[in-house]
Amino acid sequence: MKNKSMFKNKISIEETKMNVVSDIDFEKIGLYDFIINQRNILKKYIIxxxxxxxxxxxxxxxNKKDDSNPKIIKKMIEGSNIANVGPTATLAGTIAELSLDYLIKNDSNYSILDNGGDIAFLNNYHNKKVIFGIYAGNSPLSGEIGFEFKNKSKNQKMGICTSSGSVGYSISYGRSDSVTVISENASIADGLATSIGNNVNGVLDQDAVENGLIAAEKFKKHFIGALIIVGESIGTIGKLPKIIETNNEKILNNFKEE
Structure with a gap:
């Protein structure tokens, strides 16, 4: 498949701060309005x-037999129950995932949606790879390593979401610098990153990482792979893409294409 020109922009709607790259003009097809509508559906449900x-x-x-809830609510409830967290822990990943679905419905073959570090993406171009750097706060590994994704199967959606106990305003009961989870669904990856991160505790950094990996073990059927960083200690579980050196001090909310 021949690579097309890419459209890039940032969408900012209240708490949603999303960097978007796509092979289709997402502004013309109304992605902004789509996200507003999803947020309004959520607000009404919360009321x-x-x-x-x-x-x-x-x-x-x-009522478990009631199937009338909107898709955004169903996705958040599913992630909440799988990851054993509150539904709002899945929100950023869910918005990213549903936005990706919207672009795919409009014939996108390549789209990346980075919602504050919770990412949903699709890459149908066999000669194109995507590199995501890992931001891990004050850890010396922050911005130094990342994942390299290559196309493996057509129409394979992916979610890569990160939670931290040392960075940002989200609630975490652990002390990880980063917990990154890769799943086919960003909504689930987002909740799992939070849930695993809550268990990253221990006096020594290596103990905290080990406890996080033990917690991750029980969720293995719901994710592809996970990586935990605490200080200089790092641990992995599952099948991760190629881990590479990024040497990028400005890796926050950043990715590059090759």
Missing amino acids: DNPLFLKTLQPYKVK
Whole structure:
């Protein structure tokens, strides 16, 4: 498949701060309005179900046979229950995933949506690879390593999401500099990164990493691979893409194409 010209821009809507790269003109097809609509659907659901916003526990619907909830709510509930976290822990990844689905529906073969470090992407170009750097706060490994993804199968969506106990404003009960989870669904990867990160604790950095890996073990069927960083200690589980040196001090919310 011949590479097409790429469209790049940043979409900023309230808490959603998304860097987008795509082979289709996502502004013309209304991606901005699509995200606004998804956020409005979520806001309405929260008004009717305030616990959805507040709880830090898996969210259970009252009537399991009721299939009328919008897709964004279903995705967040699914991620919440799989990862054993509150549904809002899956929000950034869910928005990224649904936005990717919207672009694919509009015939995209290559799109990356980076929603504050929670990423959904598709790459159908066999001669194109994507490198994602890992930002891990004050760890000496921050910005020095990353993942190299190459096309392996057509229409294979991927999610790569990162949580941290030392960076950002999200709630974490652990002390990881970064927990990065790769899954076919960004909504699930986002919740799992939070859940695993909550268990990254220990007096020594290496103990904290080991405890995170033990916690990750029980979720293995829901992700492809995960990487945990605490200080100079690093641990991996599952099948990860090629880990490479990035040597990029400005890796935050950044990726490059080759």
